[in-house]
Amino acid sequence: MPENRPFVLTIAGFDPSGGAGVLADCKTFELHHVAGLAINTGNTIQTEKEFFEIEWTSLDFVLRSIKILFGNYDIKTVKIGIVPSLSYLKEIIFCIKKLSPATQIIWDTVLKSTTEFDFITIENKSDLIEILNKIDLITPNYSEIKKLFPNFDFKDNLLDKKIPTAILLKGGHNTKAIGTDYLYSQNEIFELSPNNTKCYPKHGSGCVHSAAITANLALGQEMRFACANAKIYIEKYLNSTLTLIGYHHV
Numbered sequence: 001m002p003e004n005r006p007f008v009l010t011i012a013g014f015d016p017s018g019g020a021g022v023l024a025d026c027k028t029f030e031l032h033h034v035a036g037l038a039i040n041t042g043n044t045i046q047t048e049k050e051f052f053e054i055e056w057t058s059l060d061f062v063l064r065s066i067k068i069l070f071g072n073y074d075i076k077t078v079k080i081g082i083v084p085s086l087s088y089l090k091e092i093i094f095c096i097k098k099l100s101p102a103t104q105i106i107w108d109t110v111l112k113s114t115t116e117f118d119f120i121t122i123e124n125k126s127d128l129i130e131i132l133n134k135i136d137l138i139t140p141n142y143s144e145i146k147k148l149f150p151n152f153d154f155k156d157n158l159l160d161k162k163i164p165t166a167i168l169l170k171g172g173h174n175t176k177a178i179g180t181d182y183l184y185s186q187n188e189i190f191e192l193s194p195n196n197t198k199c200y201p202k203h204g205s206g207c208v209h210s211a212a213i214t215a216n217l218a219l220g221q222e223m224r225f226a227c228a229n230a231k232i233y234i235e236k237y238l239n240s241t242l243t244l245i246g247y248h249h250v
Contacts, residue, residue, distance in 0.1 A: 005035040006218040007073040010211060011062065011092060012081025012108075013042040013054065019245050020204025021081060025211040027248045028233075032215035037073060039065045041083055048203035048244040056084045063095050070099040076218035077104045079210055086127045093134045104217050105135040108210035109144045132164035137223065139168045139210045168227050170209065183227050190224050192231050199238035202246045209234040 010025035018024065022038040029036030039062055045052040069075065078096055083089045089107070096103055128148065132138065138148070145152050145167070163184060171180040171194070179194030202208075212233045216226035240247040 003033065005033055006076045007035045007037060008214055008218045009037045009039065009069060009075050009078045010081065010214070011039045011041060011066070011078060012207065013044055014040045015044055015046055015204065017046060017048045017203065017245065019048045019202065020207045024204045024207045025079060025081070025214075028208050028211035029215050031233075031248050031250055032212065032219070034215045034218050035073075037069055037075065039069070041081065041088075054082075059088050059091055062092060066092065066095050067099065070096070075100065075103055077106065077214045079214040080105065080107045081207060081210075082110045086131065090127055090131050093131055097134055104137075104214075106137045106139065106210055106214050106217070107131075107135055108206055109138050109140040109148065110206065111144050111147055129164055135165050136217075137166045137168060137213065139170060139206065139213070141170045141206070145169055166223055168213070170206070181227070181231060183224060185223070190227075192228055194235065195232055196235045196239065199235060200242055201244065202238050203244040205234060205238060205246075208237050208246075208248075 008029055010022050010029070012025060013021040015021035015023060018027075021044070022040060026036040026038055040057055041062060042054045042056040044054045080089065080092065083092070093105060096105060140148060163186060166186075167182075167184040169182045169184065171177065171182070171192075177193075179197050179199070181192040183190040183192060209230055212230035213226050216229050217223070221229065237246045237248060240249065
């Protein structure tokens with residue numbers, strides 16, 4: 001008998017090196033025993049070491065793709081990666097929520113590549129808050145959280161007021177506690193300590209991490225445990241090779 005795997009969708013860029021974007025996401029989905037679907041937001045020319053250029057997919061094409069996939073599959077969770085603008089992202093999210101209000105959405109807040117190519121700038125804060133109110137989790141690193149929330153207090157600022165979405169602040173650049181992530185919910189902070197403090201950097205590690213969370217949520221795990229289990233997976237991925245391209249394994 002075939003496995004009854006939940007459907008998950010990645011909406012992200014195409015990286016020909018396979019280390020990031022939809023290729024990395026679908027590798028991660030397969031290892032988590034979920035059925036991965038993909039929509040391409042942009043074709044890149046890059047390697048794991050250097051980014052050259054991107055050709056964005058038209059918003060209309062992406063929206064038509066979303067409608068077709070949601071019309072044919074019961075999609076439990078969606079991960080969104082690189083997009084060219086907040087307005088583009090907003091249209092995607094509102095389309096998903098109109099088609100399937102119960103589908104959980106995770107936004108991997110890739111604002112620029114590791115080689116400093118800017119994908120998106122935060123210009124309209126009202127658009128940003130409107131977007132965050134419609135999704136379930138964002139996964140920024142320390143530089144990204146400062147661009148999203150310039151006055152962000154890393155310890156208790158968000159507990160004093162309603163936050164628009166859950167935030168997983170990744171600890172790769174946490175100078176005080178390297179590798180320690182913080183999951184901020186409406187009224188609690190969960191500290192996710194590293195299982196292995198010695199890890200080797202990987203191209204696309206943020207994509208793999210957020211894709212693992214997306215898969216875990218589709219499998220029915222609560223947010224805290226979905227993030228904790230994804231942390232175990234990403235650490236194995238980081239330590240799979242000494243190079244910038246990693247191997248996926250359970």
